[in-house]
Amino acid sequence: MGNDIQQKKERRRENVIQPNKIAYLKQVKQSNMSEVLEKIWQHQQISRVELVEHTGLTSGTITNLTHELIELKVIREFEAVSGNVGRRRVMLGFDTSQYRIIGLDIGRATAEIVVVDLNGKIIRTIERDMSDRKGPDEYFGVIDPLLTEVKQEIEASGLTILGLGVGVPGPMDYGAGTLLDPPNFPGWRNYPLQSVLEQKFGLTTLIEDDARTSAMAERWYGLGRSIQDLVFITMGIGIGGGVVNEGKIVRGTNGLCGQVGHMTIVLDGKICDCGNRGCWETVGSIPGILSRWSGGNTMEQLTEAIRTGDSEALQCMEDTLNYLETALINVYNMYDPELVVLGGRLYPYLADYLLPVQNHLRSRLYAFAKDRLRIEPSTFGTSQSAVGAAALVLGFLLSEPVRLLALTEA
Amino acid sequence: MGNDIQQKKERRRENVIQPNKIAYLKQVKQSNMSEVLEKIWQHQQISRVELVEHTGLTSGTITNLTHELIELKVIREFEAVSGNVGRRRVMLGFDTSQYRIIGLDIGRATAEIVVVDLNGKIIRTIERDMSDRKGPDEYFGVIDPLLTEVKQEIEASGLTILGLGVGVPGPMDYGAGTLLDPPNFPGWRNYPLQSVLEQKFGLTTLIEDDARTSAMAERWYGLGRSIQDLVFITMGIGIGGGVVNEGKIVRGTNGLCGQVGHMTIVLDGKICDCGNRGCWETVGSIPGILSRWSGGNTMEQLTEAIRTGDSEALQCMEDTLNYLETALINVYNMYDPELVVLGGRLYPYLADYLLPVQNHLRSRLYAFAKDRLRIEPSTFGTSQSAVGAAALVLGFLLSEPVRLLALTEA
Known part of the structure; x- marks a missing residue:
């Protein structure tokens, strides 16, 4: 009897420990492989010896992991010639021959599909004007046949699609993979976009706020390769922000981190769609700017009026830049990023003013931080x-390679 | 000859790998011990079996690590009776008998010293008014004898001081351990506080912006035990902020992350000491509030005037709350924290208005996030x-136990 209890106890202990051990070993492999892939991404080409140095893993582990990744065609060997004596070294880099990633942006004015390889090189771009379409049904009427065609084309070439990443107007419910109630985007409230897309196309699907996808484009394929802390600000019909801290996107508790368009810039200003008042978006977005100008209905008209010296147009632009400057100083004093990236459909109309704005900003920043101010235009323009x-899918591959590759095989 | 080169190569490879291996093993121990301590901190009391479950480490590793930590008197065993049959279980928790941590706050109006045990229990508090003292020499005239006495007293009892944590008005240079040019704090510019204190007292010394130390008090000893994302706002002569994301303090590129007092609230408002204009601090700090009221010079006088229904005083408070509300909505839409904690010398004068402010804020937040708004007063009042x-020192112990304990032994 006493023995029985003893045995039961031991069985129970085994039960507790055993699955943990397996999970732990998987986790160790995941984390080692992730580290190897991150180093390869960071250096673009790196030798096995350097991988040992940079990761602290043993050379045996590096040999095994890289062997496996080469078999899977995630990475491949390159021959590099280095030094004066022309010694040949074997380097490792991403293999771009096997995997493709599809990126989809569902925007208020356009929909865009891109196909990229593991290095982020754009293989194909498709863009459609959506300004006359409203709600999921009308959108899918356009997107469905395009995605089907893109998918078939990739698969017909014997290539593997690693996943589908999707940018949407936020905020969203990450757990459920649904949009919440995006302002100025009727018909999409609570729409279960992630599961609908997964069912339609059978691909690993990740969805994210479009300001955050824009930030991730910079992080993984653009200026962020060497910069760990950046804020991406996208200005168009709305104004959004994506915050990257120590290389990771920051979502906040309700997915609202980085809602820079909804900081109050005008005390007791206009009520905004979001519920707040005097938001930057109410005065600084394309509709916000045009609402302060009676001379026309488009940014082209405003730009032309400014060119001809129209005083009302000049005043409207001066106010716009004053709002932008105030918003940016707040972004600096709140987040203190190494880099601010500006993008979106509005940006080209403001690009010429960026230098004076930066100079004004310097005069308003803490003295010791002035020289470190850095603002750049987005790397991928309207495809950002x-x-x-x-x-997003590349980020998934780098952080959880074992899991993503298993999903791809299935 | 060829053999020589071969040997050299191998030696070189050994040189590359060997130190990495040792460093790697140390790092593994550090990270395992850190994980064990974090779990003990989080659960306050936890059994070895639960540690195995929660960390994924083997029971052998847990046995060794906890044995070592018990020997070092960092943790100890407790006996807990659980279940209906009254089974006795051995639990692990912090040992509060051996180690003490000294906290020092160097403020514009006061200096404060606290002694705490590993659970954050305050053993001793000393506070001194510093409003007539200026610069490091006059401050050290007061602080030196107090710290010396506190240190001797602890050591005379046979206890070990784990380290000295210091809060100072920011911003600061973390690499050099110096203050930069804190506004309204003359004489401290570029002062090498960290090395001066280390030399004077021979203790492991960490220094940090006082808004961030306040946030860390909440994180480790206050409401943050279960909350990973919070913003601490300290309002007094200045207004500062400390941002905690996923349990970690966020400093930003120049140490300016969380400078909520220096977001522009009043477009084209007054020039601030920091260089910006219309900062919340210029209208919302104690001097900022009193500058908008001609009836007196202290918050007590303002409070009394409000009590008697003085209309100018009422207007001044209404504007103050409007600024506070606007600043808080920006904090929400920028950081999206789970919790905002309000503290500092100004807070007690605003405490009665917190409920209506929260209600206003709810009406200005995104609808789906309204119910999650949470604002609390600070846990430790003026000792925060x-x-x-x-x-800070506890945080160091939990993240790098091997390193800190080695420093303490030396």
């Missing part, structure tokens, strides 16, 4: 969010 | 920054 949507 | 300064 679609490329970033694809980058 | 000193307790948080001590918490």
Whole structure:
């Protein structure tokens, strides 16, 4: 009897420990492989010896992991010639021959699909004007046949699609994979986009706020390769922000981190769609700017009026830049990023003013931080969010390679 | 000859790998011990079996690590009776008998010293008014004898001081351990506080912006035990902020992350000491509030005038709350924290208005996030920054136990 209890106890202990041990070993492999892939991504080409140095893993582990990754065609060997004596070294880099990632941006004015390889090189781009379409049904009427064709084309070439990344107007419910109630985007409230896309196309699907996908495009394929802390600000019909801290996207508790368009810039200003008042978006987005100008209905008209010296147009732009400057100083004093990246459909109309804005900002920043101010235009222009949507899948590969590759095989 | 080169190569390879291996093993121990201590901190009391479950480490590793930590008197065993049959279980918790941490807050109006045990229990508090003292020499005239006495007292009892944590008005240079140019704090510019204190007292010394120490007090000893994302806002002569994301303090590129007092609230408002204009601090700090009221010079006088229904005083408070509300909505839409904690010398004068402010804020937040708004007063009142300064050292112990304990032995 006493023996029985003893045995039961031991069985129970085994039960507790055994699955943990297996999970732990898997986790160790995942984390080692992730480290190897991150180093390869960071250096673009790196030798096995350097991988040992940079990761602290044993050379045996590096040999095994890289062997496996080469078999899977995630990485491949390159021959590099180095030094004066022309010694040949074997380097490792991403293999771009086998995997493709599809990025989809569902925007208020356009929909865009990109196909990229593991290095983020854009293989194909498709863009459609959606300004006359409303709600999921009308959108899918356009997107469905395009995605089907893109998918078939990739698979017909014997290539593997690693996943589908999607950018959407936020905020969203990450757990459920649904949109919440995006302002100015009727018909999409609570729409279960992630599961619908997974069912339609059978691909690993990740969805994210479009300001965050834009930030991820910069992080993985753009200026972020060497910069760990950046804020991406996308300005168009709305104004959004994506915050990257120590290389990771920050979502916040309700997915609202980085809602820079909804900081109050005008005390007791206009009520905004979000519920707040005086939001930057109410005065600084394309509709916000045009609402402060009676001379026309488009940014092209405003730009032309400014060119001819129209005083009302000049005043409207001066106010716009004052709002932008105030918003940016707040971004600096709140997040203190190494880099701010500006993008979106509005940006080209403001690009010429970036230098004076930066100079004003310097005069308003803490003295010791002035020289470190850095603001850049986005790397991928209007394709930013679609490329970033694809980058979500690359990020998944780099952080959980074992899991993603298993999903791809299945 | 060829053999020589071969041998050299192998030696070189050994040189590359060998130190890495040792460093790697140390790092593994550090990270395992850190995980064990974090779990003990989080659960306060936890059994070895639960440690195995929660960490994924083997029971052998847990046995060894906890044995070592018990020998070092960092943790100890407790006997807990659980279940209906009254089974006795051995639990592990912090040992509060051997180690003490000293926290020092160097403030504009006061200096405070606290002594805490590993559970953050305050053993001793000393506070001194510093409003007539200026610069390091006059401050050290007061602080030196107090710290010396506190240190001797602890050591005379045979206890070990784990370290000295210090809160100072920011911003600061973390690499050099110096203050930069804190506004309204003359004489401290570029002062090498960390090395001066280390030399004077021979203790492991950590220094940090006082808004961040305040946030750390909440994180380690207060409401943050279960909350990973919070913003601490300290309002007094200045207004500062400390941002905790996924349990970690966020400093930003120049140490300016969380400078909520220096977001522009009043477009084209007054020039601030920091260089910006219309900062919340210029209208919302104690001097900022009193500058908008001609009826007196202290918050007590303002409070009294409000009590008697003085209309200018009422207007001044209404504007103050409007600024506070606007600043808080920006904090929410920028950081999206699970919790905002309000503290500092100004807070007690605003405490009665917190409920209506929260209600206003709810009406201005995104609808889906309204119910999750949570604002609380600070746990440690005026001792917040000193307790948080001590918490810095606890944080060091939990993240790098091997390193800190080695320093303590030396």
